[in-house]
Amino acid sequence: MGKSSKDKRDLYYRKAKEQGYRARSAFKLLQLDDDFHFLQQAVRVVDLCAAPGSWSQVLSRRLFPQSSDNSDRKIVAVDLQPMSPIDNVITLQADITHPKTLQTITELFEGKKADFICSDGAPDVTGLHDLDEYVQQQLILSALQLSTCLLRKGGNFVAKIFRGRDIDMLYSQLGYLFEKVICAKPRSSRGTSLESFIVCLGYNPPANWEPKLDVNSSVEDFFQGCDIGKLRLEDKCPNYHEEPRSIATFIACGGLSSFDSDATY
Amino acid sequence: MLQKLNHVGPSLAVKFYEKWCLCSQGPFIEVFDYSNGSSINRCHIFHRNKVHGISIDKTSGNVLVYGSRSFSIVNINDLFSKSEVLDQEKMTGEWIMSGEFSFNKEEIYLLTSYNRVLIIDPDNFTVKSTHFVEGERSILYSGSIKVLRHKVLVNAGTIMNGIIVWELDSKKKIHTLRGHEGSIFYVTTSNNGKLLASCSDDRSIIIWDMVSGKLLSRAWGHTARIWNLKFFNDDTQLISVSEDCTCRVWNYKNDELTIKDIFESHLTKNVWGVDVEETNLIAISGGNDGRLKVTELVPHNRSCNIELSLESISEQCDGFIHKANEIVKGFHWFDFGLVLITSEGNILEYLQNIEEWKFLDYDDRFFSFSITQGNENTIFFMNNKCLLTSFKFDKFGSVLQKVDYELELLTKTVNCLSVRHTAHFYLIIESPNPRDPLLMLKFNHGSCAPTERYTFSKPENMISSCAEVHNNRLLVGARFSLAFIFDLASETKPPIVVKTQAADAITSINYLETTENDALFSMTNRDGTYFFVAVDFRSSVYKTIHANKISRGFLEGSFYDSNDDFFVYGFKSNLFHIYNESQQYEVFSQPCGGAHRQWKLFGSQEQQQVLCFVKNSTLNITKIPKGKYPGALKNGTHGREIRDISFRKRSNYCKENLLFITGSEDTTVKLSSINSETGAIQNFWTLKSHVSGLQRCKFICDNFFITCSAREELFLWELNDQFSHPYVNLKQKLIPSMNNPDLRIMDFDVLFLNGDTCDFIMATVYSDSSVKVWHYFNEQNSFTLIIDGRYETCCIWNVAFIPLQNCLKLLIAPTDGHLITWDITNSVPFEIRNNELFDRGLKLETKQLQNWSEKILVHTAGIKSLDVKLDKSSDSFKVYSGGDDNAVAITKFTNNDNYTMKAEILDHDSYAASSTVTSVNLLDNDTKLLATSVDQVIRIRDITNDKLKITESKYTTVADTGSSDIVTLPNVQKTLILIGGLGLSCWRDE
Numbered sequence A: 001m002g003k004s005s006k007d008k009r010d011l012y013y014r015k016a017k018e019q020g021y022r023a024r025s026a027f028k029l030l031q032l033d034d035d036f037h038f039l040q041q042a043v044r045v046v047d048l049c050a051a052p053g054s055w056s057q058v059l060s061r062r063l064f065p066q067s068s069d070n071s072d073r074k075i076v077a078v079d080l081q082p083m084s085p086i087d088n089v090i091t092l093q094a095d096i097t098h099p100k101t102l103q104t105i106t107e108l109f110e111g112k113k114a115d116f117i118c119s120d121g122a123p124d125v126t127g128l129h130d131l132d133e134y135v136q137q138q139l140i141l142s143a144l145q146l147s148t149c150l151l152r153k154g155g156n157f158v159a160k161i162f163r164g165r166d167i168d169m170l171y172s173q174l175g176y177l178f179e180k181v182i183c184a185k186p187r188s189s190r191g192t193s194l195e196s197f198i199v200c201l202g203y204n205p206p207a208n209w210e211p212k213l214d215v216n217s218s219v220e221d222f223f224q225g226c227d228i229g230k231l232r233l234e235d236k237c238p239n240y241h242e243e244p245r246s247i248a249t250f251i252a253c254g255g256l257s258s259f260d261s262d263a264t265y
Numbered sequence B: 001m002l003q004k005l006n007h008v009g010p011s012l013a014v015k016f017y018e019k020w021c022l023c024s025q026g027p028f029i030e031v032f033d034y035s036n037g038s039s040i041n042r043c044h045i046f047h048r049n050k051v052h053g054i055s056i057d058k059t060s061g062n063v064l065v066y067g068s069r070s071f072s073i074v075n076i077n078d079l080f081s082k083s084e085v086l087d088q089e090k091m092t093g094e095w096i097m098s099g100e101f102s103f104n105k106e107e108i109y110l111l112t113s114y115n116r117v118l119i120i121d122p123d124n125f126t127v128k129s130t131h132f133v134e135g136e137r138s139i140l141y142s143g144s145i146k147v148l149r150h151k152v153l154v155n156a157g158t159i160m161n162g163i164i165v166w167e168l169d170s171k172k173k174i175h176t177l178r179g180h181e182g183s184i185f186y187v188t189t190s191n192n193g194k195l196l197a198s199c200s201d202d203r204s205i206i207i208w209d210m211v212s213g214k215l216l217s218r219a220w221g222h223t224a225r226i227w228n229l230k231f232f233n234d235d236t237q238l239i240s241v242s243e244d245c246t247c248r249v250w251n252y253k254n255d256e257l258t259i260k261d262i263f264e265s266h267l268t269k270n271v272w273g274v275d276v277e278e279t280n281l282i283a284i285s286g287g288n289d290g291r292l293k294v295t296e297l298v299p300h301n302r303s304c305n306i307e308l309s310l311e312s313i314s315e316q317c318d319g320f321i322h323k324a325n326e327i328v329k330g331f332h333w334f335d336f337g338l339v340l341i342t343s344e345g346n347i348l349e350y351l352q353n354i355e356e357w358k359f360l361d362y363d364d365r366f367f368s369f370s371i372t373q374g375n376e377n378t379i380f381f382m383n384n385k386c387l388l389t390s391f392k393f394d395k396f397g398s399v400l401q402k403v404d405y406e407l408e409l410l411t412k413t414v415n416c417l418s419v420r421h422t423a424h425f426y427l428i429i430e431s432p433n434p435r436d437p438l439l440m441l442k443f444n445h446g447s448c449a450p451t452e453r454y455t456f457s458k459p460e461n462m463i464s465s466c467a468e469v470h471n472n473r474l475l476v477g478a479r480f481s482l483a484f485i486f487d488l489a490s491e492t493k494p495p496i497v498v499k500t501q502a503a504d505a506i507t508s509i510n511y512l513e514t515t516e517n518d519a520l521f522s523m524t525n526r527d528g529t530y531f532f533v534a535v536d537f538r539s540s541v542y543k544t545i546h547a548n549k550i551s552r553g554f555l556e557g558s559f560y561d562s563n564d565d566f567f568v569y570g571f572k573s574n575l576f577h578i579y580n581e582s583q584q585y586e587v588f589s590q591p592c593g594g595a596h597r598q599w600k601l602f603g604s605q606e607q608q609q610v611l612c613f614v615k616n617s618t619l620n621i622t623k624i625p626k627g628k629y630p631g632a633l634k635n636g637t638h639g640r641e642i643r644d645i646s647f648r649k650r651s652n653y654c655k656e657n658l659l660f661i662t663g664s665e666d667t668t669v670k671l672s673s674i675n676s677e678t679g680a681i682q683n684f685w686t687l688k689s690h691v692s693g694l695q696r697c698k699f700i701c702d703n704f705f706i707t708c709s710a711r712e713e714l715f716l717w718e719l720n721d722q723f724s725h726p727y728v729n730l731k732q733k734l735i736p737s738m739n740n741p742d743l744r745i746m747d748f749d750v751l752f753l754n755g756d757t758c759d760f761i762m763a764t765v766y767s768d769s770s771v772k773v774w775h776y777f778n779e780q781n782s783f784t785l786i787i788d789g790r791y792e793t794c795c796i797w798n799v800a801f802i803p804l805q806n807c808l809k810l811l812i813a814p815t816d817g818h819l820i821t822w823d824i825t826n827s828v829p830f831e832i833r834n835n836e837l838f839d840r841g842l843k844l845e846t847k848q849l850q851n852w853s854e855k856i857l858v859h860t861a862g863i864k865s866l867d868v869k870l871d872k873s874s875d876s877f878k879v880y881s882g883g884d885d886n887a888v889a890i891t892k893f894t895n896n897d898n899y900t901m902k903a904e905i906l907d908h909d910s911y912a913a914s915s916t917v918t919s920v921n922l923l924d925n926d927t928k929l930l931a932t933s934v935d936q937v938i939r940i941r942d943i944t945n946d947k948l949k950i951t952e953s954k955y956t957t958v959a960d961t962g963s964s965d966i967v968t969l970p971n972v973q974k975t976l977i978l979i980g981g982l983g984l985s986c987w988r989d990e
């Protein structure tokens, strides 16, 4: 049996090298921003699951133009893996599903709010599709948890998703917290992969809910108080029932004329 | 209405219970009697979630089943009798990592993904309490609960912080075990609670001391990640299963973990679950391939391996004193035991009943060179000076007769082959002298003097390696992948020369069966290829109807067993092994030091096979154990995603069975049959010619199918169904245009010429935006490029020919979401009339693809799949498409004049699925559209009014749903549907 892996060195790989990005992923964020412009107004941002750091590089180049007054600006990047330093980026090596990590990040913002939070997180893929999808969604929920504590009203949130079996449950949950939820796929992300990005615009939490970080509560516990359609663990395990699902609008980003990452060059 | 018929997919949890085995398959548990492999019952446990774990309370007969966020407590009797227990499914808020009954069985414990244990009353499902360790609430990748008499221990495998061991009651952390790198994928406590075994992303296994928390031993071996571990045999052994498809047994002794056995049990890739039955020492494992493999950890007659040097034989054998350089030259195994000859010409006999060696003879004419053959109770020795000597024995091994026979027709002798044939036995003797004939002697069974003699003039390039006799013909296999067929009735007639496409010597030829004109033979080649060759003796024409290759190693022979499974045997690195090629697993292996040594396999598979070989001048006699248990309870399918499925549409294969092919990411194509009543699937062949993951595979008519993949691989295969098994042969390959391993042929379409099913034109589309059209001429078996061109720069996913009355359109669907058509009527050298293509003998030449004529944006991302409905009367066609943008659309193309068309979208559903729509098929005389998507929902839409109206949707447990095909069953007016992804699911629309 031969190799089944496909050569990953496409045009984006070469472009990333040319422009000094650590990974071709940089173009995913750039193409998403081309359509949604969430980086235009952003001053304080968090980049979760950031290693090796190409998104942080994009953020650093955007938020810290050479000439202007940068004193209010801040980028915090977090990953399990160590990251080599990037100008103007505070890096943290930690597990974002750990409540303590979220606490540390919040502290770094010294009481100020963030405008934009992104997560390009992908877990160790095991090959158990349902577990992989679950862990992926937990990474998103952890990022979302941080967002509820740190994002200003009207702020934006972007996270990597894999459109699998239960993605519509996640869409439904995000719908409770943001004005607009869109599933976007940049052209630099392969059409043959299930990867796409959830773009959540205009943070708008339920009025009666005060998010509270507690190092002893899991992400799931955290959202219990918030009415986002998640299963509540009452004192009795419920029977099986369908949970709310909804389909998000799909948008392809980067323009159909930009280079197609499935093409062979 | 869609009815579910069958499901084959990853098995994650397996558990022995008394004489049965409970095995998960998606949301089902199937119960098997492992002694004979029979399936007792299949019970649907969860609505959608897969069963990941099973825990049994033997006293009450309650079974705790969990998976994802679901769990259920089911009575064991229900698993044996009910088809579903769905109303018992309960839910929790978090993923369940592990579930156990409490020591007194009055509670159940569920460990969830955020390191919390729910203590639940199994009678009313109230959560009595929840326990966790303060400050340790990050996500887990694995975890287990160990219930001991006085305490309950929780092992939590984190992503970054190693293993956290805590005590349930006190919620106190006992250890944080650090030593692995990366996420912890499994952790388990030994039965006595003293040891802990763990594995992680780093592929090692660590044994920890539960009391001190110290690392006791660390072992490596698996070549990929390890998914499951289990202690057995009083905690002195450990079994592990891995992504590398093996199951390994480890010994744990004196604080040291060492490898004992490696079993290759599953197909690429991943083995998830394992359990051990300790009394009979058998293991069951479940993999991504859906196979439930039974492994006998101790083959019951491994002790029947005898190892002897000539030195030790001479100690046991009166009258035989071995010389310093003396070696074993030849041997034959009989029912009474073994007869051997040495390089000095000593002939010895081993009597197996009394376990004694006897010296028979010394014959210096066999000094240094001898060849041994045997039959019934007679052994033949031949030297290089044309002497043949035979010994005839009685059934106890006493010599009855010794006969010398001069081979006076030959000047020298180098090789002697033997063939057993119902009533006769043949010796085929070869001389190195090209002027000498090839000599064949015929013996009646039990006789040691030949009754007949045949001589053939020896073909020049023949160096013989094996032989077979059938229908008054002698078939000789030879070096350079040649075989020669001699006619016994006409010795002077030159032989038929059979050439097979392989590199080395033919190592075996076996006659299998005859139909009308053709006799079928199987052949193996040392280089790892095997063939099936049909010979028509009357016209002296032969045809290779099947060729395939084993994954690695050398082949020496093959046979069918009584279940019609095809087996091959040979050498793989330093092992001799027997492999079930139909089901793709090894049934026997014996370290023997490799291929280039003295060895022979005796006996028959039904009775007893005996392997004799010489290794390091030691004689080894191994009686091949006949498995006490079935090798597998279920055979499964590909271990990786199935990328395409295609039914052979027109005719049934054998009663209600239909043939179909599947092409997978694992680089193989499988030919299987499915029973249209039960959905039962049987695999015939796993074709290994592609070197990269498959893109597409399609039957283009009843006898041909085409497969394509990266490296510009496109293969045309021919199916032969005139024998008792279907056979397939790679008929032609498309020649790649460049040396780019990433250039993928994404799709193809075919249109037959002249209304028949032999010559056709074929369009291929590529990942570099190329579009090509070829002509296939069957008589010459050749492809000629007739149109060459390119769309833009994006990858093209689909292509279709559309013969529209008197013109020919070509339609493509690339990743840019458009449908694009060309009019290629004037670019092909054929006449197009009434939607058909005719060859008028015009010259074939390569034309450039002109500019496209129509282009319409239908999807906002790539179009994954399409189906076309041609309105033959009205100059128009409709395209049904599904895309990466989650949408399904209907687009209509109508002829304006002969060359331009009007394209319009009739309907478009942007919310057709919550994920990529991967496959669409027209159904029910084109009144319905079936669409499958990665959200694992199959949706059927009514399309009669050119509107997409959902009429039915069903959940499928096949993940990464990516392909489908349908076939209409002619007699019953029902449609059979196969959905592929990671596994296969089979439905009927009725």
Ligand SMILES: C[S@@+](CC[C@H](N)C(=O)[O-])C[C@H]1O[C@@H](n2cnc3c(N)ncnc32)[C@H](O)[C@@H]1O
Binding pocket: A022, A023, A025, A026, A048, A049, A050, A051, A052, A053, A054, A055, A056, A078, A079, A080, A081, A094, A095, A096, A097, A120, A121, A122, A123, A124, A139, B159
């Ligand atoms: C696709 S990479 C991110 C690439 C990055 N955006 C860039 O442009 O360089 C995904 C990252 O997610 C990280 N990750 C996965 N699980 C995590 C967790 N629980 N906490 C923090 N990082 C995590 C992985 O370590 C990995 O570096």
